[in-house]
Amino acid sequence: MNATRQPILELENVHTYYGNIHALKGxxxxxxxxxxACLIGANGAGKSTTLLTIFGxxxxxxxxxxxxxxxxxxxxxxxxxxxxxxxxPEGRQIFPRMTTLENLEIGAYLRNxxxxxxxxxxxxxxxxxxxxxxxxxxxGTLSGGEQQMLAIGRALMSRPELLLLDEPSLGLAPKLVxxxxxxxxxxxxxxxxxxxxxxNAHMALSISNKGFVMETGRIVLTDKAVDLLKNEKVKxxxxxx
Amino acid sequence: xxxxxxxxxxxxxxxxxxxxxxxxxVAAELSGVPTTWLxxxxxxxxxxxxxxxxxxxxxxxxxxNPNFFIFMESCIVLCIVVLGGTGSIPGVIxxxxxxxxxxxxxxxxxxxxxxxxxxxxxxxxxxxxxxLIPASRRKVKPSEITIKTAEDLDERYQAADSRT
Numbered sequence: 546m547n548a549t550r551q552p553i554l555e556l557e558n559v560h561t562y563y564g565n566i567h568a569l570k571g572x573x574x575x576x577x578x579x580x581x582a583c584l585i586g587a588n589g590a591g592k593s594t595t596l597l598t599i600f601g602x603x604x605x606x607x608x609x610x611x612x613x614x615x616x617x618x619x620x621x622x623x624x625x626x627x628x629x630x631x632x633x634p635e636g637r638q639i640f641p642r643m644t645t646l647e648n649l650e651i652g653a654y655l656r657n658x659x660x661x662x663x664x665x666x667x668x669x670x671x672x673x674x675x676x677x678x679x680x681x682x683x684x685g686t687l688s689g690g691e692q693q694m695l696a697i698g699r700a701l702m703s704r705p706e707l708l709l710l711d712e713p714s715l716g717l718a719p720k721l722v723x724x725x726x727x728x729x730x731x732x733x734x735x736x737x738x739x740x741x742x743x744x745n746a747h748m749a750l751s752i753s754n755k756g757f758v759m760e761t762g763r764i765v766l767t768d769k770a771v772d773l774l775k776n777e778k779v780k781x782x783x784x785x786x
Numbered sequence: 787x788x789x790x791x792x793x794x795x796x797x798x799x800x801x802x803x804x805x806x807x808x809x810x811x812v813a814a815e816l817s818g819v820p821t822t823w824l825x826x827x828x829x830x831x832x833x834x835x836x837x838x839x840x841x842x843x844x845x846x847x848x849x850x851n852p853n854f855f856i857f858m859e860s861c862i863v864l865c866i867v868v869l870g871g872t873g874s875i876p877g878v879i880x881x882x883x884x885x886x887x888x889x890x891x892x893x894x895x896x897x898x899x900x901x902x903x904x905x906x907x908x909x910x911x912x913x914x915x916x917x918l919i920p921a922s923r924r925k926v927k928p929s930e931i932t933i934k935t936a937e938d939l940d941e942r943y944q945a946a947d948s949r950t
Contacts, residue, residue: 602815626818634816640809643802651806654799655818696813703818 551614553578553707553738554599554630559608559618561591561598566593570762576707576740576755581733583741583770586759589669590671592742593635595759596709597654601625601742625724627654631705635712635742637692639699641685645676648684648695652702653715662702669698672728690721697728707738714745726752746783750774758783789875795831804828862886865903869910 552575561569568591576582584592597603599610601622610618619675620628622700640648644702649669653662670677673694678685683693693713702709710729714722723746730752733739742751756773758766766773773779795801803824806814815821866885870877893897 564920565814600816602812621820622815623820626816632816634813638810638813639814640806640813642809643805647802647805649801651817675814699817722836734907768857 551578552576553613554610554732554740555611556595556599556752557593557611559598559610561594561603561607562637563594563603566773568603568670569598569605570760572762573765574757574767576738579733580609580754581738581739581741581752582757583743583753583757584764585743585746585749585779586765587783588740588744589761590759591631591762592759593711595738596711599709600630623655624646625658626703626723629699629704629706629707631707632709632759633693633696633711633713635675636715637689637696639684639687639692639695641683643684643686644681645687645695648699649676649702652699661704665702667702669701672701672731673698676760690717690724692726692770693721697732701732703725703739705737705739708732710741712741712744714743714748719785722748723763737745746779747774789879792835792875800824811892861903865907868907 556572556574558778559569559572560567562719566580571784572591572595574582575586584595587590594603596601598605600621601617601624605618608618612625612630615628617625617628617630640651643651649666649764650662656662675691676694676698679691684692687695693715697708697713700710713725714727717725719754726748729739729741734747741749741753750770750773753770756766756768757764757769758779764778768776802817803814806817806819807821807824813823862885865877866881868880869885870881892902
């Protein structure tokens with residue numbers, strides 16, 4: 546780990562509201578390029594909101610978000626996507642009445658280079674071979690694990706530099722969770738920076754370089770993931786030890 | 787001409803994006819689909835098709851006035867779409883013929899027309915909520931769905947692993 550490396554994504558004092566509810570109360574964090582970073586915390590701490598705010602789906606009321614040094618907090622979601630950020634939403638929000646193939650094509654919506662897209666689709670099928678078998682099947686008929694893979698695959702189709710993953714382990718059998726996390730490592734080895742939001746703190750921290758702990762709209766702890774795993778407070782609150 | 791146009795649109799990038807927005811707007815946004823722009827476009831395209839039809843209509847009758855387009859007409863158009871099946875081109879054509887021709891045939895019973903429409907709509911909701919001819923995108927035979935559980939998937943994975 547190189548401390549001087551340029552962060553790919555920086556959040557500075559970001560505030561987000563849902564109507565009157567102050568969901569993010571000044572989030573600041575930096576994600577080093579090439580790393581896997583994770584954001585852990587309990588239900589309702591604002592983890593998903595953080596990701597949606599980065600993407601511009603929820604507007605940041607205050608603060609700054611920078612991607613590769615460039616401010617993006619005023620961008621609309623599609624403008625954020627063009628920068629090279631991609632997100633697999635929580636709860637496997639795929640398009641249920643579109644086929645696997647069509648789902649992946651939507652992921653490549655912003656790209657025009659057909660040959661390259663086809664290449665990347667092969668790459669996604671390589672990561673998740675089961676999706677190839679399901680290529681012509683409707684998304685809604687896939688199993689939970691397959692849908693999660695499809696959501697990640699769809700996010701990869703835009704060839705992102707930064708991949709935001711919202712609860713990839715949600716509702717999956719432990720064995721499958723392991724599969725998904727192995728694949729996340731594999732994606733990272735291909736040069737994609739990953740920002741992971743998870744309730745499964747142990748799993749998330751064990752594959753991450755850097756970790757953030759979130760509580761009711763604030764980041765309360767920032768450290769190397771290995772150190773967070775040893776941290777007494779984290780152990781007690783999130784690792785169930 | 788409209789049919790060819792619409793069919794091509796359905797399979798185009800924009801058509802795909804529209805379906806994606808209908809399915810799950812947030813997920814579409816996260817995939818980089820410009821939802822606001824596309825929704826506006828859908829609205830404009832709908833208006834464009836309607837105005838082409840309107841131009842033919844007015845030219846043919848060589849007279850037109852707002853009273854031709856009362857609330858009842860809007861209802862019928864909506865009924866046509868529901869009856870035919872949302873997103874299904876042949877369904878909408880069939881329903882269009884039915885809903886325009888049948889009331890003509892039963893002109894004597896005009897007083898009962900609304901009643902008949904209501905009945906037809908209610909029956910449709912119960913019997914065929916997807917429309918007379920459902921959009922092909924939605925057709926999926928349950929027999930094609932084999933894998934349901936994580937365990938099945940895992941077995942599949944192991945099979946795939948052993949192959950490589």
